[in-house]
Amino acid sequence: MLTAAQSRLLLEAAGHAPSAGNSQPWGFRPALRGDPVHRLIVGHLAPSSARWAPDASALIVTAARRAVGDMPYSDFADYDLGQAVAHLTIQAEAMGLACHQFRAFDLGGLTDDLRPAPGWAIMSVVAVGRSVDETTATPDRMAIDELVTAAWEPDRA
Numbered sequence: 213m214l215t216a217a218q219s220r221l222l223l224e225a226a227g228h229a230p231s232a233g234n235s236q237p238w239g240f241r242p243a244l245r246g247d248p249v250h251r252l253i254v255g256h257l258a259p260s261s262a263r264w265a266p267d268a269s270a271l272i273v274t275a276a277r278r279a280v281g282d283m284p285y286s287d288f289a290d291y292d293l294g295q296a297v298a299h300l301t302i303q304a305e306a307m308g309l310a311c312h313q314f315r316a317f318d319l320g321g322l323t324d325d326l327r328p329a330p331g332w333a334i335m336s337v338v339a340v341g342r343s344v345d346e347t348t349a350t351p352d353r354m355a356i357d358e359l360v361t362a363a364w365e366p367d368r369a
Contacts, residue, residue, distance in 0.1 A: 213243065213244075213269050214244060214245075214270045214309070214340060216244065218307065218309075219242050219244065219270055219272075219340075220221055220306075221303065221307070222242075222272075222300045222303050222304055222340065223240055224244065225299045225300055225301075225302070225303030226235065226240065226296040226297065226299050226300040226303075228297070228313075229292070229295040229298070229299040229306075230292075230295060231286075231288070231292035231295065231296075232286055232287075232288035232292060233286070235277075235285070235286050235288075235289075235292070236292070236296075236297040237246075237276055237277035237278075237285055237286050237288075237289035237292050237293065237332065238274065238275070238276060238292060238293040238297075239274070239275040239276075239277065239290075239328070239332055240273070240274055240275070241271050241272065241273040241275070241326060241329070242270055242271075242272045242273075243270060243271050243272070243273075244269065244270050245266075245267075245268065245269055245270065245271075249326075250270075251272055252326075253271045253273060253317070253322065253337065254266045254271070256317045256318040256321045256325070256369065257316065257317050257318075258316035258317055260316045261316040261337075262312050262318060263312070264339075265312075265339045267336070267341070268312075268339035268340055268341040269309075269340055269341035269342070270339070270340040270341065271337055271338070271339055271340075272300075272321060272337065272338040272340060273322070273326060273334055273336075273337050274293055274297060274334070274335045274336045274337070275293075275328050275332045275333060275335060276289040276290050276292075276293040276332070276333055277289055277331055277332055277333065277336050278331055278333050279330075279331040280331055281330075281331070282350070285331060287293050290335065293335060295317070297313060297336070297338060299340035300338065301313075301338075304340055308342070309340055309341060309342060310338045310341065310342065310343040311338050311339065311340050312338070313336050313337070313338050313339075314336060314337055314338075314339070314348055315336050315337075317337060319334060322334055342352040361365040
């Protein structure tokens with residue numbers, strides 16, 4: 213079971229991520245298994261994630277700051293949030309934990325229940341815990357050659 217201190221360490225790692233203009237347009241709502249908020253999040257999971265995510269030691273709802281009043285906040289908010297979640301994930305791996313990021317949940321319902329502040333949008337949930345089956349902890353990855361060519365048209369320099 214993840215402790216509050218371990219959860220804090222994960223969030224501190226996320227806070228060290230770079231962001232455009234050091235704007236840090238990310239927010240997190242951690243919920244340890246057994247907490248009322250954990251149960252609330254579980255209630256909004258899609259069937260595909262409801263099969264495994266409730267067993268995670270923690271569910272962390274992520275949010276990106278999209279606006280301040282009527283003005284856009286940052287064109288890079290989603291990217292910057294991704295950087296922060298990547299830092300959190302790497303810290304979790306260093307602690308012997310696994311992370312699984314997902315978007316299989318009722319976004320409208322979770323938004324209604326968690327009520328993010330104006331200008332903030334829930335983006336994903338990160339399940340954190342110990343991997344039950346080490347063979348499924350790391351999904352198949354693209355080969356390096358595919359990573360460097362997949363997004364580009366052939367024969368373009």
